[in-house]
Amino acid sequence: MIHAPLIIGISFAYVGLLFAVAHWAEGRAARGRSVIAHPTVYALSLAVYCTAWTFYGSVGRATENGLGFLPIYLGPTLMAFLWGSFLLKMVRVSKAERITSIADFIASRYGKSQALGGLVTVIAVIGLVPYVALQLKAIDWSFSILIAYPQVRMPPAGGKPFWGDTAFIAALFLAAFAILFGTRHLDASERHEGLVAAIAFESLVKLLAFLAIGLFVTLSVLGLGGTPLPPIGETPPLRPLLEPGIAPLRDWVAISLLAGLAVVLLPRQFQVAVVENSDERHIRRAIWLFPLYLLLINVFVVPVAVAGLLTFPDGTVNADTFMLTLPIAFEQPWLALLVYIGGLSAATGMVIVETIALSTMVSNDLVLPVLLRRWRRRPPPADLGRLLLRIRRGAIVVILLLGYLYYSLAGEAYALVSIGLISFVAVAQLAPTVIGGLYWYGGTREGALSGLLAGFLVWIYTLLLPSFAKSGWLPRAFMESGPGGLDILAPLGLFGLAGWNEITHGLFWSLTANIGIFLLVSSLRAPNATEASQARTYVDALRRSAGARAPLWRGRAEVAELMSLTERFLGPSRTRTAFMDYADGRGLDSTDGLPADAETVYFVETLLSGAIGGASARLMVASVTQEETLGVDEVLDILDEASQIRAYSRELEQKSHALETATAELRAANLRLQELDRMKDDFMSSVTHELRTPLASIRAFAEILNDDPRLDLAQRRRFLGILVSETERLSRLVNQVLDLAKIESGRADWRSDAVELQALIQQAVAATERYLDDRGCHVRLDLPDRSAIVGGDRDRIVQVMVNLLSNAAKFAPQGAGEVRVRLSRGSDGWRVCVSDDGPGIPESDLERVFEKFHQTARAGARPGGTGLGLPISRQIIDNLGGRIWADSALGKGARICFELPAHPAHSTEQGPEHE
């Protein structure tokens, strides 16, 4: 015998545990280490889809028609595969628009229409209150059955005063829990971390309970458990399970479709899947983890059903209770308690989340718009925030009480048991507006309203009222034929589709009416400004990155007015924080500098949407800002212009970047050219100058010879000698200029042989022998024995040597000078040094001697050279990969050295190789 206090105590302990989990999760969130950040928690929270109807009712359905329970879970599995697009869009749009409920979602899409939000709320409440009642029934029944342990007794039918009714007490406690964790703040876009954690925990508990009983039963069936079961015979009750059928296929498909839509559109599902979503990436794991959960919780349904039918063959035990009555029959009190807790989890999870979601819709989309209309004439109360919270709490209590009322009136009536799928069809009416809203640019407010209304009315006619008739609240004749006796309008066989399963029938006709009228009315006019803009936001949600939005608004506003409006809902401190953050984001120090422009107004609208819903927020802000309405064309123009401008400016950026690079390159090239130009000018002026000098003296002497006949022969011969030498000098100069030009422009021919320096030196000495003799210079050669092989042009190297030797001879003192040539091993090649004992080169001129046309002044003597010898030598040596430099000091003679790299093939050879 399990005592009532024990069960009650355990129930309270379990609810206390839920509070603890929720509290713990909120604490962690406050410390920044959120538990919700885990994708598995998100996926588990989606499992609130499995209510007590799943927990107890699957087994019941299985005994009736075999596998008829499966499509309710197969549908969502397949739909989950589409969540990567569908759910992702919904989450993204909802985050951007601060959407707080499915009513808000639909209303916001079609022009932020309050009428639409209200209609969706009404449909949701009417469709779901019975579903809530079903959960209360499950709690009530499971309690009654457990108390009867060890007897298996079905709960007595009704008759209890409500204050003693378990269901009533449960309803009150559930209301308290929902209020405590769902309505503490007004900004509903804040995630209820505690709630989500508690729901995820409950999902685990119910799965665990189901698996426990499932395993136990399977082991018993297989004969491995403690109490053996009677063998499986071919008894009639077992037939649906042993010969399961799918036909007709359309029912199988219809119920899957229904469930697939419901898994996202049910208010509680929208709440956990979209509103409470903290990270888009969590959807990825949910795509497969949620179907896995569904698979696991259904694996043991058939074994439990079979075991139940075998254990209770006489049919007195309702199959919906097998989950509990089986452990009782097998005398497993703890297992029974576990199953009871599992069922409690399933029921409480659904009720809490559903009522929170419904209350949000009621306060934002039903009550508030009505109040706003009243406040147009009278000023609204100062503290709107608290008022809204109180409305929400009231809504939760009312919905739960309505649920209890429905349960106590319906009792065992057909209306309750079958309400699950009927509720699904009600919620499925939202599908055309939602799916159309996310994938179609068309669709107007009137279209959505009329489509919804049509579908809802057909639903009432084909499903809700017939269910009332079947439970005796309406005359049964109602179902037989339609108004005026017209068979073609019969509620269960509209337009001749008789004999269909009523769910399939109702789904078919309601969706047909819904979609048909939605499309028809939407095509009566083009979408207006707001609808078009929202259409782009919704349909293009996956294409544009978050945040790109052109504010569509024209009007006048004052920031102070906007702030005071916001304060009414969010309170002064949170308003201040939000505005400060916004001002910060715009680069301003304080909210005083905030301009009252479109962007600010949009910000305030979004902020308020989180609290009171999109439609109401827009209305409130409009009342403050005296908005001017935009025409569609203007809106589209603005949007088109904005996107065009964006595209153009991107192109411009790229082009200007390319331009900058090109300009920089051109500038550098220009500078280089200018420099070269200057160098060319310098060179030209130097060359012309140098050429003019000998030309002048040639002309002078020639004129003298010409003009003066009295010159004697000796004089004539002397002058002619000067003429000859000057002409030679001139021609030498011209040759050297040409040579230099050829070398510098790279058009000289360079031979590259392996040459021996000793031989070249000898050759050069021989070539300058006459000049050296004339100057009376003595040449001393200091050459090593080893062959000095370098790679290069033999003639050019000789040219360098000749140049150096003649320079040395030129500067060595007349008559007694000594020129020394020394060949030695250099740092990485062979070094040749030519030195003289002339006056030397001042240190400041050591580099300048290599400049073009530089001639070292010699006291009293006419410059005899061209000034190009050393520059040419430098060019030659540089081209051969070596270097040449001058070493000297005044009074100590000059020494010019050059180094050439050794020829690689001969660098280590000892043997001489003569050219």
Next chain:
Amino acid sequence: MPCSTLVRQRLLLLFLAGMLLLFSPFVLQIEALGRSLGVPVLVFYLFATWAVLIGVAAWLVSRAGE
């Protein structure tokens, strides 16, 4: 982007495959296969296909990698 276009396309393909395997007249053929080891083949088939579909989805999503 949490789900790249390629992953979404593949999941759509998986959805269609699931439709074919589970919701087309093909299933009726399986139903006609009767029983094996005392358990209807249909039950095996449905649960096995279900598990395989989930497995493929998990694999597809994890391959997109992060």
